[in-house]
Amino acid sequence: xxxxxxxxxxxxxxxxxxxxxxxxxxxxxxxxxxxxxxxxxxxxxxxxxxxxxxxxxxxxxxxxxxxxxxxxxxxxxxxxxxxxxxxxxxxxxxxxxxxxxxxxxxxxxxxxxxxxxxxxxxxxxxxxxxxxxxxxxxxxxxxxxx
Numbered sequence: 001x002x003x004x005x006x007x008x009x010x011x012x013x014x015x016x017x018x019x020x021x022x023x024x025x026x027x028x029x030x031x032x033x034x035x036x037x038x039x040x041x042x043x044x045x046x047x048x049x050x051x052x053x054x055x056x057x058x059x060x061x062x063x064x065x066x067x068x069x070x071x072x073x074x075x076x077x078x079x080x081x082x083x084x085x086x087x088x089x090x091x092x093x094x095x096x097x098x099x100x101x102x103x104x105x106x107x108x109x110x111x112x113x114x115x116x117x118x119x120x121x122x123x124x125x126x127x128x129x130x131x132x133x134x135x136x137x138x139x140x141x142x143x144x145x146x
Contacts, residue, residue: 009113013039016116016123024126027071031079031122034063035115054090061087075122082115 013035021032038060045052061083068076085107092104 009109010039013112013116016119020119020123020126023123025130027067027073027076028122028126031064031067031076031119034060035119050094054087054094057083057087057090073122073125075118075125078118079115079122082111082118086111086115 017032017035017039020035021029024032038056041056042053045056061080064076064080064083067073068080089104089108089111092100
């Protein structure tokens with residue numbers, strides 16, 4: 001059984017998902033839960049067989065793609081793209097191209113980092129939309145001719 005290593009990469013990911021859950025709206029909180037779930041589950045399932053981690057990556061990609069197609073958040077489109085890139089790297093490890101495995105793992109890490117950077121934008125987008133909704137519709141000021 002593996003433990004979760006506290007590297008700067010993991011600390012950054014936890015900080016971003018916490019900010020996403022705190023500053024964002026409902027969909028951002030759901031995405032933060034999905035990100036936390038993948039971060040917690042992956043170290044424990046990585047030795048359960050070749051298909052365990054790719055299946056968790058597929059589930060996250062499916063969720064992000066569904067949300068990107070059904071919600072009105074721009075960041076979800078980019079997040080789905082980053083996760084689809086990570087999902088594509090699992091093909092290299094599944095078909096056992098030994099000379100490309102570390103390149104695929106590096107691209108997977110970079111795509112997760114890009115996903116977390118997009119999640120930062122998602123936290124801002126959710127916060128900005130909540131602020132706009134709280135402010136109400138803009139008031140139009142006209143000059144009256146007296």
